[in-house]
Amino acid sequence: MTGGDGIVTIESRLTVTETIDRLVEVVTKLGLNVFARIDHAAGARDVGMALRPTELLIFGNPKGGTPLMQDRQIAGIDLPVKALAWEDEAGKVWLSYNTAEWIAVRHHLGDASNAAVQAIAGGMSKVVGLATGREE
Template sequence: MAEYGQHPSSVLTLKSAHDFDTTIARVKTLLATAGAVVFADVDQREAAEAAGLTLRRTRLILFGNPKAGTPVMAANPHAAVELPLRLVVWEDDEGHARVDYRDVSQTLGPLYGITPEVLGPLQRVPALIQDAMH
């Protein structure tokens, strides 16, 4: 794989077994099945092109479930800057779809002091995303 730059260890990068559009559809379907709401789907390539720039296919998806996120924000209002959750689907130079997701167990817990009990529902997200990749 080509080098795409450094990223924090809390960012999980997964290679999809599916093309870009199928990966987007599978991610959205699995999130909905798990009770999450997709709040926004931002086509960052389209925004770049509108500004006269080029960018690989890149979509930012903001999602969450108020039943899981509200207890986090109630425990620490500063943690709201991390919510809703987000993931990015992007296409690498070989045409493979990849998904980046920041693991909340490495951010909300240590950075905001959110207890594992409160984080529990959010910690299922990486497994959902992995399921979408297969």
């Protein structure tokens, strides 16, 4: 499901941790870099607060993101790409990410970025499908 806010959210058939584990596996096999994995629920626990399972993975490849920053360097605020796995109040798990097209619109990227934006969009769709068990 895609909202007007540039965020795509897909239901996962796995737990939050399993979804992010699988995403790490998929992006690593594709030669992408994993820059950080953040467990927001663990952070909340560390300060005595409750939060349903929520993990963020930051990943990418300079070959994909650099053309966007060459076009408009400020696009780097949204790069590398991120995916957030989270559990809702009903216990369903979701994986959300910003669309590459939203990043392009947000930063007023020009024609020089089109190929890279399309490559990122296709790549995100594929890795998210594999990580959520939606694509085999």
